Amino acid sequence: MNSSATDVRLLALAQAFRTTLRHAVYLSRSMDGDGELTTMQMSTLSMAAEEPLRVSRVAANLGIRVPSATEQIIKLEQAGLVSREADPTDSRAVLVQLTERGREAWEAASQRRNERVAALLDQLDDDDRAMLAAALPIIDRLNARG
Secondary structure, eight states: SHHHHHHHHHHOOOOOOHHHHHHHHHHHHTTTSSSOHHHHHHHHHHHHSSOOHHHHHHOOOOHHOOOHHEEEHHHHHHHHHHEEEEEEEEEEEEEEOOOHHHHHHHHHHHHHHHHHHHHHHHOOOOOHHHHHHHHHHHHHHHHHHO
């Protein structure tokens, strides 16, 4: 940062960005209210949908401790939505992955969420949707650096 003016502008932008992200999380969570899956369960399924991942990674992504993540994963496993297997690269670690039933549940919940967000986006004009689309790659780059 070059100057205190830059610092102030960056800090203000950081605050606005964090507030917007927090509100986006609230919006996303509100979309789970009528589904069978809790927000945390949906988040766990979303992570495991991309690739099998370690319980420790699930915990870190959810901002919870490993024992709490393990509890959530056991519930999902009992529901037939995920399976746990030893990590072939580290026998001490466990990988979580979606079962076929878990993928179906995750896809159905994702479809419901996408339809709700599309309805919100439909309320924006073309210029606003274009600006939002242009911002997404920037947010992705920030996520990759975080």
